[in-house]
Amino acid sequence: xxxxxxxxxxxxxxxxNVNIPGSISQLKRANxxxxxxxxxxxxxxxxxxxxxxxVPFLTHLYxxxxxxxxxxxxxxxxxLISAYYFYNFYLFYKQxxxxxxxxxDSLYELYYNLRLNIERYKSFGFxxxxxxxxxxxxxxxxxxxxxxxxxxxxxxxxxxxxxATIASIVIYIALIVFWVELVYGKYxxxxxxxxxxxxxxx
Amino acid sequence: xILNETQTISSMRTMETEFLSSLEKHKGILHKVARMxxxxxADCEDLRQEIIIQLWKxxxxxxxxxxxxxxxxxxxxxxxxxxxxxxxxxxxxxxPEVFPEQEVEEYDSSKDKQMELFYKxxxxxxxxxxxxxxxxxxxxxxxxxxxxxxxxxGNARVKLNRTKEKLQMLLKNKDYEF
Numbered sequence: 485x486x487x488x489x490x491x492x493x494x495x496x497x498x499x500x501n502v503n504i505p506g507s508i509s510q511l512k513r514a515n516x517x518x519x520x521x522x523x524x525x526x527x528x529x530x531x532x533x534x535x536x537x538x539v540p541f542l543t544h545l546y547x548x549x550x551x552x553x554x555x556x557x558x559x560x561x562x563x564l565i566s567a568y569y570f571y572n573f574y575l576f577y578k579q580x581x582x583x584x585x586x587x588x589d590s591l592y593e594l595y596y597n598l599r600l601n602i603e604r605y606k607s608f609g610f611x612x613x614x615x616x617x618x619x620x621x622x623x624x625x626x627x628x629x630x631x632x633x634x635x636x637x638x639x640x641x642x643x644x645x646x647x648a649t650i651a652s653i654v655i656y657i658a659l660i661v662f663w664v665e666l667v668y669g670k671y672x673x674x675x676x677x678x679x680x681x682x683x684x685x686x
Numbered sequence: 687x688i689l690n691e692t693q694t695i696s697s698m699r700t701m702e703t704e705f706l707s708s709l710e711k712h713k714g715i716l717h718k719v720a721r722m723x724x725x726x727x728a729d730c731e732d733l734r735q736e737i738i739i740q741l742w743k744x745x746x747x748x749x750x751x752x753x754x755x756x757x758x759x760x761x762x763x764x765x766x767x768x769x770x771x772x773x774x775x776x777x778x779x780x781x782p783e784v785f786p787e788q789e790v791e792e793y794d795s796s797k798d799k800q801m802e803l804f805y806k807x808x809x810x811x812x813x814x815x816x817x818x819x820x821x822x823x824x825x826x827x828x829x830x831x832x833x834x835x836x837x838x839x840g841n842a843r844v845k846l847n848r849t850k851e852k853l854q855m856l857l858k859n860k861d862y863e864f
Contacts, residue, residue: 487822487850493801494823499717501727502734504710508702508742512735517770583764584744584757587817588836590764674770681814682837685844 517671518594522577524667525605529573532608536566543619551626555619562615569608576601591679598672602664609660613653705745709738712758718823722808722816723766733769737762760834763820767813807856815849822846 505511540559547555576597583590709716716737720730741761748757808816814835821831832842 490800490804491823491825493804494718497714497718497801499714502713502717504706504713505738506706508706508738511739515732516736516740516765517768580743580747581740582744583740583761584748585760585764586834586836587760587764587767587814590760591768594768671770675768678767678813681812682835684838684841685848 516581518581518598521598521668521671525573525601526577529570533570536563539619543623547622547626551622555622558615558618558622562611565611566608569604569611572604573601588679588682591675591682595672595675595679598668598675602668602672605668606660606664609664610657613656617649701746702742705742708754709741715758715762715824719762719766719820721805722820723769723813724771725809729771732771733766736769737765740765756834759821759824759826763817763834767817803857807853810856811849811853814845815852818842818846818849819853822850 540556543555579597581590581594581597585593716734719737720733724730724733741758744757744761808819811819817835818831821834826834828843828846829839831846832839835842837845
């Protein structure tokens with residue numbers, strides 16, 4: 485194959501089919517996979533924020549005033565930790581990928597930001613576990629007090645509760661990992677493969 | 687306050703006009719990058735639009751740390767490398783069997799046959815290999831190719847030679863040698 489010949493044709497190649505718009509507003513919205521991931525994560529996060537905000541209203545009906553105070557303290561800690569995650573997600577959404585650096589730098593930046601946020605996203609999902617367990621425990625205690633049930637009878641099936649809880653946690657963690665890797669991990673893996681292409685060859 | 691806002695809008699418009707006129711001069715880069723990375727006019731158009739968006743985002747913070755031409759190469763190439771289309775597999779292995787035979791039969795005589803065949807072969811390359819061939823044809827030295835990719839000059843040389851051999855093989859296997 486003669487590259488000089490191709491180079492000659494390459495230099496002469498026209499670009500008449502490329503229309504530069506009269507203004508930036510005429511362009512479609514960013515459709516890059518990274519922007520899509522950010523958009524998807526943002527929508528899911530809105531749902532999570534709504535859920536967190538709805539929790540005190542839903543649980544309000546269940547608890548008596550003594551447990552209510554205890555629950556609100558527990559809830560406040562959860563909200564504070566969630567706020568840290570939300571702030572970091574916000575920074576990720578606002579972040580612009582730098583494409584003007586070398587390909588290797590640009591890919592590494594993209595890869596590590598994606599991986600970091602995928603892991604953050606997973607750990608935020610895991611954060612719900614102690615909160616849900618704590619809330620359910622309070623619901624059970626509250627229920628036993630209201631119905632004047634024997635607490636020992638309530639916790640008599642402790643082993644069953646424990647096994648059911650552990651199984652639910654394992655299934656929940658597996659679902660989060662599966663979902664996040666399926667939806668967001670695929671792109672990170674593709675970037676990882678391209679980075680591999682840039683490794684030194686002898 | 688209102689005066690400041692008016693000045694900001696006016697300076698943004700000036701910047702946008704400057705940007706679009708620079709882009710008009712370099713639109714050949716957009717055309718070639720899109721043709722190398724995408725198959726089909728609709729996908730090419732999507733990628734060109736995406737490149738313009740990323741160029742514009744980058745232009746607003748471009749402070750001239752690198753030459754305009756370097757910047758004008760890097761942003762389109764880095765955008766194209768990471769722009770994966772859904773439902774299309776990323777070609778990660780060399781497979782001459784997947785060479786689209788049917789499309790060659792539908793060759794349009796008005797187009798440059800050599801370049802048509804060249805682009806078809808290029809579509810079988812991996813994203814970094816495409817970038818290497820692009821830089822080679824744009825006349826960049828090994829050093830510049832290495833710098834733009836973020837690899838050493840020696841590594842750029844090795845990769846370029848292997849990519850050229852691969853491209854040659856792709857064309858040869860289907861009697862497309864020229």
